[in-house]
Amino acid sequence: MSIIRVENLTHVYSQGTPFEKVAVDNISVEIGRGEILGIIGHTGSGKSTFIQHLNALLKPTSGRVFFDGKDIHASKETARDVRFQVGLVFQYPEYQLFEETVFKDIAFGPKNMGLSEAEIAERVHEAAGFADVPESLLEASPLELSGGQKRRVAIAGVIAMMPQVLILDEPTAGLDPVGRESILQKILDYRRETEGTILLISHSMDDVARLATRLLVFDKGRIAMDGTPAEIFDRAGELKAMGLTVPAATEIALALRRRGVDIPESIYTINYLRKQLVSLREGGGAC
Amino acid sequence: MLKDITLGQYFPGNTVIHRLDPRTKLLGLICYIVALFLAKSYYSYALMALVLVTLSVLSRIRPKTLLSGLKPLIFIVIFTGVINLFYGSGEPLVQFWIFKITANGIRTAVFMVLRIMLLVCGTFLLTYTTSPLQLTDGLEKLLAPLKVIRFPVHELAMMMSIALRFIPTLIEETDKIMSAQRARGASFDTGKLTERAKALVPLLVPLFVSAFRRADELATAMECRCYHAGIGRTRMKELHFAARDVVALALCAVLIAAVSVLRHYGL
Numbered sequence: 117m118s119i120i121r122v123e124n125l126t127h128v129y130s131q132g133t134p135f136e137k138v139a140v141d142n143i144s145v146e147i148g149r150g151e152i153l154g155i156i157g158h159t160g161s162g163k164s165t166f167i168q169h170l171n172a173l174l175k176p177t178s179g180r181v182f183f184d185g186k187d188i189h190a191s192k193e194t195a196r197d198v199r200f201q202v203g204l205v206f207q208y209p210e211y212q213l214f215e216e217t218v219f220k221d222i223a224f225g226p227k228n229m230g231l232s233e234a235e236i237a238e239r240v241h242e243a244a245g246f247a248d249v250p251e252s253l254l255e256a257s258p259l260e261l262s263g264g265q266k267r268r269v270a271i272a273g274v275i276a277m278m279p280q281v282l283i284l285d286e287p288t289a290g291l292d293p294v295g296r297e298s299i300l301q302k303i304l305d306y307r308r309e310t311e312g313t314i315l316l317i318s319h320s321m322d323d324v325a326r327l328a329t330r331l332l333v334f335d336k337g338r339i340a341m342d343g344t345p346a347e348i349f350d351r352a353g354e355l356k357a358m359g360l361t362v363p364a365a366t367e368i369a370l371a372l373r374r375r376g377v378d379i380p381e382s383i384y385t386i387n388y389l390r391k392q393l394v395s396l397r398e399g400g401g402a403c
Numbered sequence: 404m405l406k407d408i409t410l411g412q413y414f415p416g417n418t419v420i421h422r423l424d425p426r427t428k429l430l431g432l433i434c435y436i437v438a439l440f441l442a443k444s445y446y447s448y449a450l451m452a453l454v455l456v457t458l459s460v461l462s463r464i465r466p467k468t469l470l471s472g473l474k475p476l477i478f479i480v481i482f483t484g485v486i487n488l489f490y491g492s493g494e495p496l497v498q499f500w501i502f503k504i505t506a507n508g509i510r511t512a513v514f515m516v517l518r519i520m521l522l523v524c525g526t527f528l529l530t531y532t533t534s535p536l537q538l539t540d541g542l543e544k545l546l547a548p549l550k551v552i553r554f555p556v557h558e559l560a561m562m563m564s565i566a567l568r569f570i571p572t573l574i575e576e577t578d579k580i581m582s583a584q585r586a587r588g589a590s591f592d593t594g595k596l597t598e599r600a601k602a603l604v605p606l607l608v609p610l611f612v613s614a615f616r617r618a619d620e621l622a623t624a625m626e627c628r629c630y631h632a633g634i635g636r637t638r639m640k641e642l643h644f645a646a647r648d649v650v651a652l653a654l655c656a657v658l659i660a661a662v663s664v665l666r667h668y669g670l
Contacts, residue, residue: 168582171586173582173585173586196588196590199585199586199587199588200588203586204586206579206582206583206586209583211576211579211580211609211612211613212580212583212584212605212609213609214604214605214608214609214612224584224587224588224589224605225587225588228587228588228589229588259612273587274586274587277587277588
């Protein structure tokens with residue numbers, strides 16, 4: 117059964133003014149429990165607006181969103197509840213840290229849920245563990261941390277609410293390769309241990325290719341493609357027409373296949389491509 | 404919702420009003436305000452309203468846009484009107500309890516309300532038709548004589564343009580931080596007054612942090628390009644008075660003269 121169902125969702129900004137803009141245009145989609153859903157699309161394609169509907173931050177202009185079978189806008193309480201069930205990590209989340217200590221900041225969400233002190237403390241330690249925030253940092257001020265540490269604290273702040281669905285908007289933007297790698301790895305670890313559902317918005321095709329089990333491609337407020345990474349990256353031409361790219365490895369593999377080199381279709385990572393090419397040469401293949 | 408604020412908004416255009424030198428427009432606004440305070444009769448207020456309508460037609464700013472600027476001030480306008488209504492002298496027309504309404508009171512109330520509305524609309528007409536950059540340029544030039552007494556004119560103008568430039572940025576940032584904290588269960592519009600005040604902490608702290616960070620980055624960027632205030636700086640776009648500016652200023656003088664004459668004859 118799907119955990120989130122979106123029916124005919126449309127969102128129009130500044131309706132009735134000269135600045136009117138249709139950001140999301142009649143989208144219907146179902147998100148299954150346990151999926152790792154990658155969302156890609158050009159800037160302004162409506163993906164950020166879309167995800168803010170999933171935890172009731174934005175109200176649809178028309179259409180409905182269901183979480184676990186219930187309309188999330190049924191009442192004020194359901195809208196607030198769903199925010200704890202669908203955790204949303206915004207782009208550059210480190211700019212939202214405000215408390216005196218890292219511990220208190222991570223505790224902000226659980227505190228709003230009305231949990232007891234003991235439960236809050238337990239969740240903070242657990243979330244810090246997931247997000248790789250060392251215990252020694254918990255009493256430090258968030259402002260003293262490095263960029264990558266701040267971001268992990270911010271992600272821990274959302275994980276601490278133990279949401280069933282975790283949405284991350286560009287979690288690796290502006291990080292160095294090491295920070296990037298560690299965040300992606302943590303997302304995978306988190307997914308493995310909690311078996312939760314994850315939505316990952318990213319500009320980096322290489323990131324989504326590695327993580328996602330299913331991809332949604334947004335274009336001009338609509339879902340242009342919906343499928344497994346293999347299906348999506350096979351349509352490289354269409355992606356490019358939308359101003360998107362495919363992972364570097366796919367690009368190379370596609371070019372080789374066009375020239376008659378016998379390598380499999382679904383190649384998205386450099387490592388896998390290298391393995392394929394090496395085995396081809398050793399097997400005395402077409403190269 | 405915050406994005407709907409029109410404070411200091413500029414509507415680009417190429418009308419004669421848009422092309423006037425910003426100094427002319429600033430001086431014109433001052434003349435208009437002086438004339439407004441000299442006006443004492445229905446005739447002179449009618450004249451002032453006519454001037455405003457003419458200007459808005461010339462600048463192709465729709466009356467609806469102009470009036471929408473009054474929205475945040477609606478309370479002040481009504482308050483002023485009501486207060487003045489009850490403080491007139493002379494024979495009361497209507498009297499109840501300690502309140503009395505006189506013909507004089509009604510007159511003052513109408514004038515006060517008109518004065519505020521015209522004043523605000525006139526000012527908005529200036530910001531609607533002049534880009535913030537032009538405006539601060541004009542201000543800097545107009546205040547230039549004050550440099551003699553070591554008044555930091557250039558610094559003031561620079562501060563103004565930076566402040567204006569960052570209003571939309573900070574509004575956007577506020578929106579973003581609010582969403583992020585609401586995603587963690589914060590609520591900004593429910594609860595008692597003290598709770599609401601407390602709820603602002605998660606919004607204000609990150610906002611201040613980011614404002615200071617931006618200020619710091621901007622200062623570094625300016626220093627990297629060897630910015631130093633005032634002395635020896637040249638401009639890409641020099642301000643020049645044109646014939647239309649002379650005409651406009653002459654018309655301003657005529658306006659003040661006309662209102663003074665009307666006032667002299669008690670009209």
